[in-house]
Amino acid sequence: MTMSFRLRLTLWYTALLAVLLLLIVVVASSLVRASVMQDIDNNLKRQGDQIARLLQTGAPRGALADILAARAEEVLPPDVYIIVRDRDRRLIYRSENLANRLIVFPELYREQAWQGRSGFYTTAFGQPGEMRVYFAPVVFGGETIATVQVGRLLTGERTLLRRLVGNLMWIILVALGLGAAVGYWLAGVALRPIQEATATALEITRTGRLDRRVPIARPRNDEIGTLVNTFNEMLARLQELFEKQRRFSADVSHELRTPLTTLLGNIALLKRWEALPAAERADMLAEMETEAERMRRMVSDLLLLSQADAGLVLARERVELDTLVLEVYRQARRRAEGRELVLMEVDPATVLGDAERLRQMLVNLVNNAIQYTPAGGRIELSLKCLGNQAQITVSDTGQGIAAEDLPYIFDRFYRADKARSRAAGGTGLGLSIVKWVVDAHWGEIDVQSQVGQGSTFRVRLPLAEPCTRAATPLPAELTAAD
Numbered sequence: 001m002t003m004s005f006r007l008r009l010t011l012w013y014t015a016l017l018a019v020l021l022l023l024i025v026v027v028a029s030s031l032v033r034a035s036v037m038q039d040i041d042n043n044l045k046r047q048g049d050q051i052a053r054l055l056q057t058g059a060p061r062g063a064l065a066d067i068l069a070a071r072a073e074e075v076l077p078p079d080v081y082i083i084v085r086d087r088d089r090r091l092i093y094r095s096e097n098l099a100n101r102l103i104v105f106p107e108l109y110r111e112q113a114w115q116g117r118s119g120f121y122t123t124a125f126g127q128p129g130e131m132r133v134y135f136a137p138v139v140f141g142g143e144t145i146a147t148v149q150v151g152r153l154l155t156g157e158r159t160l161l162r163r164l165v166g167n168l169m170w171i172i173l174v175a176l177g178l179g180a181a182v183g184y185w186l187a188g189v190a191l192r193p194i195q196e197a198t199a200t201a202l203e204i205t206r207t208g209r210l211d212r213r214v215p216i217a218r219p220r221n222d223e224i225g226t227l228v229n230t231f232n233e234m235l236a237r238l239q240e241l242f243e244k245q246r247r248f249s250a251d252v253s254h255e256l257r258t259p260l261t262t263l264l265g266n267i268a269l270l271k272r273w274e275a276l277p278a279a280e281r282a283d284m285l286a287e288m289e290t291e292a293e294r295m296r297r298m299v300s301d302l303l304l305l306s307q308a309d310a311g312l313v314l315a316r317e318r319v320e321l322d323t324l325v326l327e328v329y330r331q332a333r334r335r336a337e338g339r340e341l342v343l344m345e346v347d348p349a350t351v352l353g354d355a356e357r358l359r360q361m362l363v364n365l366v367n368n369a370i371q372y373t374p375a376g377g378r379i380e381l382s383l384k385c386l387g388n389q390a391q392i393t394v395s396d397t398g399q400g401i402a403a404e405d406l407p408y409i410f411d412r413f414y415r416a417d418k419a420r421s422r423a424a425g426g427t428g429l430g431l432s433i434v435k436w437v438v439d440a441h442w443g444e445i446d447v448q449s450q451v452g453q454g455s456t457f458r459v460r461l462p463l464a465e466p467c468t469r470a471a472t473p474l475p476a477e478l479t480a481a482d
Contacts, residue, residue, distance in 0.1 A: 082149065133150070256295065329366075339370060390461050
């Protein structure tokens, strides 16, 4: 039978409470016993010393037995026993309440008394029980002439301590019962949010509804509140991821359906009309080639993003970013097609990373600017060293991006209504790859854009070393052209 966590928590709490209460009983009974014994010892010492002084002062005038017989009843209460012995261990005096019994005087303590020292010991005293004894020497003329033993039975105190411990044990049992009940209730109250979280998780598992959340009656700043809030945040994140996955699947299907429809339609026409004019056949073949190339790029980008999601490990090597920028700029000039592509400045910068992925990031940013900048527009590319970072800036005077679309432009297949059209020939994955490459290189990317005025993308990457190299010279053909 499996024991619930609530019951285990209650048992652990009760066991800890029992240990603490037992410790309190032990300490309390020890303190009470020590206090009682201290009072008994103080009283016995006072009474024993009083008897010893009485004998010392009366020794010159008469026998010790006669002195005690006359005064002992005056100085001693009836529950105190007294015995006086001389140097030869002969009994000088014995209190009447002893009858025919004697108080044991161990040899160790007797020798101590004859050496002029007093002390205490506890000894058995027949059926009544133990007796606490104080012994003291009787000194006269610098010499010990007798020893005094003053004793008192501990029966009453022992009984009192047993009753005290017994009463405390009953109190412990009642306290443990109440503590267990209260602890079980408190454990239920504390674990209720966890039970609700469990019920919510089971309901999500059975129904698949990720929009459910664990209800929180009031804000909690304790560990349970943190757990519930974390669980709800995890559910929100899972819901967001599943929704993105569904949108992603739908977008992939939609994006692939268009080129496939075009390809199948053209193939059907080519098969049906074999006598098509050469010009129309060439146009259809060119269109099919374009759509096939677009699908190839899309599949390649999807594969790359899939590998990124699976934890693709990038190379970590020294990359001269300025050289990379110049290469991408030289290649992009041939694709500008009436757009003015300007290289503003290139500071020498070295970063640690994957050269091919950094190149792909730059190509995607520049291609994005070319695609959405009309002919006659201007595109600027620059690389600057800012402190311990290298900043790549790609600006254009194109269509721009609406403010409500800016937070989503790095989502896969996201297209703004005007600024991102399928007609431009993109796959809708370029900026997603840019964001992944920047994040994988511990960098940052931000966008500033206004509709109709263009966009500016800024990428900041950590430098591998300070910018101390000489600036990379521009190739002669670029210098002449610009």
